Amino acid sequence: MSFSHVAIIGLGLLGGSIGLAVRAELPGTKTTGYDADPDVRARARERGLADTVLDDPAEAVRGADLVILCVPVGAMGEAARAIEPGLSADTVISDVGSSKRSITDALVAALPNHQIIPAHPVAGTENSGPDAGFATLFHQRWCIVTPPAGADAEKVASLVDFWESLGALVETMDAEHHDLVLAVTSHIPHLIAYTIVGTASDLEDVTRSEVIKYSAGGFRDFTRIAASDPTMWRDVFLNNKDAVLEMLDRFLTDLALMREAIRAGDGEMMHDTFSRTRAIRRSIVALGQDDPRPDFGRADHE
Numbered sequence: 001m002s003f004s005h006v007a008i009i010g011l012g013l014l015g016g017s018i019g020l021a022v023r024a025e026l027p028g029t030k031t032t033g034y035d036a037d038p039d040v041r042a043r044a045r046e047r048g049l050a051d052t053v054l055d056d057p058a059e060a061v062r063g064a065d066l067v068i069l070c071v072p073v074g075a076m077g078e079a080a081r082a083i084e085p086g087l088s089a090d091t092v093i094s095d096v097g098s099s100k101r102s103i104t105d106a107l108v109a110a111l112p113n114h115q116i117i118p119a120h121p122v123a124g125t126e127n128s129g130p131d132a133g134f135a136t137l138f139h140q141r142w143c144i145v146t147p148p149a150g151a152d153a154e155k156v157a158s159l160v161d162f163w164e165s166l167g168a169l170v171e172t173m174d175a176e177h178h179d180l181v182l183a184v185t186s187h188i189p190h191l192i193a194y195t196i197v198g199t200a201s202d203l204e205d206v207t208r209s210e211v212i213k214y215s216a217g218g219f220r221d222f223t224r225i226a227a228s229d230p231t232m233w234r235d236v237f238l239n240n241k242d243a244v245l246e247m248l249d250r251f252l253t254d255l256a257l258m259r260e261a262i263r264a265g266d267g268e269m270m271h272d273t274f275s276r277t278r279a280i281r282r283s284i285v286a287l288g289q290d291d292p293r294p295d296f297g298r299a300d301h302e
């Protein structure tokens with residue numbers, strides 16, 4: 001069964017991209033949308049991020065067979081409560097949040113009588129808001145679906161089909177495993193970027209203009225990630241606390257080993273580690289999972 005009416009709650013980067021992608025890839029599917037911010041709703045109408053943008057969350061989901069919540073992780077429960085009056089009994093409720101365990105709990109608590117099938121398209125940029133979305137965001141990107149125990153298999157299959165239609169590669173796993181994997185592949189890298197850019201800008205003997213001027217090195221890549229939305233990332237760390245702390249402990253142990261290698265002049269240890277990590281990068285490139293688009297990450301890229 002394919003979905004005929006998709007409602008999108010939150011019309012920023014992810015919600016806007018879903019709306020544009022549905023129009024491009026599933027032209028027979030109707031989209032409606034809502035955002036809590038009236039300025040975002042106005043911009044979403046101008047850009048046509050959904051066929052119809054409504055001023056009321058319950059009206060935005062009325063008649064939809066799939067609702068996708070595209071709001072910050074910490075706002076999922078509130079957004080779910082606001083749509084409840086407009087839902088039908090068999091509407092599938094999904095989301096795109098970057099962590100999964102706490103969102104699943106919040107959605108099940110808010111909508112205990114509905115089919116909740118959370119998902120996380122591992123696709124994004126450092127840009128946010130209604131101008132940031134683009135139709136090809138999900139092409140050749142993983143989307144991880146995390147069905148809770150007892151989820152309706154047919155509805156899970158429909159959600160998998162939906163994401164594949166938007167160009168994504170889909171994997172299913174449980175929410176706990178998702179949170180652990182994403183802690184190390186996404187959440188901690190963002191934490192490192194936020195921290196190193198903060199450290200550099202706090203240095204008293206390096207001026208701000210020097211930080212900007214000489215940022216052509218590895219630092220420049222960190223500044224892109226450190227420009228990501230503060231509300232979104234605050235919510236990720238508040239909601240994936242256990243997995244992030246577990247992976248952060250491991251990372252800090254490895255960082256301390258690296259500090260000791262530098263202190264002891266242990267070039268062999270450094271060379272071994274850097275060779276291993278270079279091989280990881282090369283296997284990612286060989287799998288075609290780096291992004292060949294030179295301007296990927298820019299909202300105006302299409």
Ligand SMILES: NC(=O)C1=CN([C@@H]2O[C@H](COP(=O)(O)OP(=O)(O)OC[C@H]3O[C@@H](n4cnc5c(N)ncnc54)[C@H](O)[C@@H]3O)[C@@H](O)[C@H]2O)C=CC1
Nearest residue numbers: 010012013014036070071072073075097098124125128129
């Ligand atoms: N930015 C990224 O690269 C990625 C983000 N995600 C996840 O997607 C979700 C959305 O992120 P973005 O689209 O980047 O954020 P965004 O900031 O571009 O858009 C979020 C929108 O939600 C609206 N909103 C907030 N609370 C609301 C509520 N209660 N009801 C209705 N609208 C509400 C905001 O006004 C905003 O327009 C987050 O949960 C994030 O973790 C997932 C993959 C990638």
Ligand SMILES: O=C(O)C(=O)Cc1ccc(O)cc1
Nearest residue numbers: 098121122123124125126186
């Ligand atoms: O822009 C980047 O480098 C990202 O890492 C985008 C991103 C951010 C959050 C996610 O949950 C998934 C992807």
